[in-house]
Amino acid sequence: MNERVLIVGAGIAGLTLAHWLARHGRRPTVVERAPEPRTGGNGVDVRDGAITVAERMGLMGRIRELATDVNGIKFVDAADRAVARIGTRDSTSVEVMRGDLVALLYTVADGVEILFGDSIRALEQDDHGVTVTFERGPARRFDLVIGADGMHSGLRRLVFGPEERFVRHEDHYFAFANADGTLGEDRWVTMFNTPGKMAGIYRSGNHAQAKAYFIFRSERLDYGHRDVAEHKRLVAEAFADQPWQPTRGLLEAALADPEFYFDALGQVRMDSWSNGRIALVGDAAWCASPASGAGAELALVGAYRLAGELAAAGGDHRVAFARYEAAHRPLVDRKQQIGPNVRLMVPRTEGGRCVRDALARLPLMKAAGAIERRLRSRAAEPLPVYHRTA
Template sequence: MRNERILISGASIAGQALAYWLVRHGFRPTIVERAAGLRLGGQGVDVRDQAIEVAERMGIMSQIRSAAADVTGMQFVNATGDPIAGVDMQKIKDKYASAEVEIMRGDLVRILHDSNTGVEYLFGESIAALDRDDDGVTVTFERGPQRRFDLVVGADGLHSTVRRLAFGPERDFVRHLNHYFAFGDADAALGPDRRVTVYNTPGAMAGIYRSGNHAQAKAYFVFRSPLLDLDPRDAAAARAVLSDRFGNESAWNVPALLDGALADPELYFDSLGQVHMQSWSTDRIALVGDAAYCASPASGAGAELALVGAYRLAGALAAANGDHRQGFRGYEQSHRALVDRKQQVGPNLRLLVPRTRLGMAIRNAITRLSVLESMAGMERIMAPSTNELLPDYPRTQTFSRSTTGCSR
């Protein structure tokens, strides 16, 4: 098979899933990850629609269901913590016979990693430069020696290094959605079990997420803002922005939630953005997952697009016998329509973060009516779904059961 040696940048959902399928198709993937090990933090993500079928074909769907977050509802509270509206998410799922599963991002990454064999890992390393020619890509790493690969795939998220090096600056592809988002650890006593509890002020929300299967709760913060001049990897600057936005809010449990999040060394803070690109590949370099088509956390579709995109990219390369031009073209043709649908965020942000007090009142009134059930829910449940069947790709190669992983 042609182009067997493939470097994947990023050991999250898309990167791990891509490596799994590449091995099964006879390729030899290497994953390079900036972090010293697996990053197991993060919010709840949904495995739904076609992603369920991908997980079934990987043999991990039962593990995903066993690790489900088990959140059954969302409630909105006032400044004193009294419930003023809510959504029975479990009732909506039952009504529409939804098979989707919400799982914490870190749990899904761990399950994917544990299912991988025959994958080389380079932890604590990152790509500094890519030098392409007709026969392959010479990769310069920040720490280790240069190495040669046939193909390189960026699965390194919204702020992808591979995308920047191969396609151009981030500003050309990332559309800011006028909101910032943060989450971190929270004291579980601050919210009811198996519930998402949300407190709103105009243009902002603070909340707590309590999974039924996890002792650790998560604090969530969202606020409207134009794009800030902020490096997303500058943890101190991110904490300063979050403190400035919510530090004077004394209502409900906001001060305690903020204290917990700021004390979390793994606090996540970033803009809500989408990635829009005319093509996800150039020469011998391609993108998958958020690096190529981030739909933003407001879509609830990130895990689905990552799992399905990884399956299609590996399968298209195999169907083309490793011909990257044909394989990358087949990947884009098969996956583009799903991406376009899932990037239609719709009313999710307006429901979770109304801009005005009138908007908050209207949202609360809507949640007290049955109209939400006819809309098939809110937030992730309201994301567009599809009943399309996944293609079957030939598996003409065998794979080694031995693991060649290493770390730096």
């Protein structure tokens, strides 16, 4: 039956998977490296199939209540004057802060064992299960192990190989952190550009706390992905000479934030998401990068499918893993085709910025967004309702 399932990572994918495994009669355990639930993060979009999953979890009403209520993006010049605006409100999706969504997912993980402050050191699988050695806790035996521990997945490295085999650098780095809630215009994302760089302020209408955003273009940098002091140094150096006056305040607030987040824009590409009794879900398997705007959607839908296929297959992981991948990979492939998002947010040249601003002032951008939403909605496939077979 493969009842005892260890999930590595307590993010959107991991907690969603734990909920559905428990509903289908499994006994999930979640191990999370952080000592407590992570509350930070940027805005994420719940759309299409993810709305269906959230509704079936009984969470969609609360998600709508916590919506960020952002009207769109405002581009400004060095004097902080608006030069263009793009409306981004979309009736077919709901943007919510990642921390708010994760907090909601904890509320439907009642009864799920969660081990904070620990991680996997080693594992060994055989025909009957997986023996897991933890960094701090005693070794334990599980029927299945699922990695939901993000783009820099430690489980993926242990089971599938080194990160450089699977992670593709997308030529940019980004950071976000808390910022002074009085900065920027309420219900707008304010962005300032110099060639290859963007500094921005995210002001949700339903949150007192603003967010600072930074993106800069760069070849691959050599740094530790858990070295926060080094992350802050890289961002401070990249934006030290910006002529936009709010940049200094944004940097000061961001560098003082204990939940400062920095990473590369990258994608994970894998030929297979499973190896024996071990599988991957979420960014560990298919990160499409934050520029795709599809992280939460892919995580919610993918976790729902994985738990559902295990239930439908009576716990036969070989059948379930194959069906899960066949069903979910087409959506992943579509979402990894990012398009012009990064070029619009971070033009490479001053001329590119001027062209972007000129286009943003035309009705063309709004019409293009409406067309994209209609095409996306048509491409969305209805999600099955899974039932236990044993």
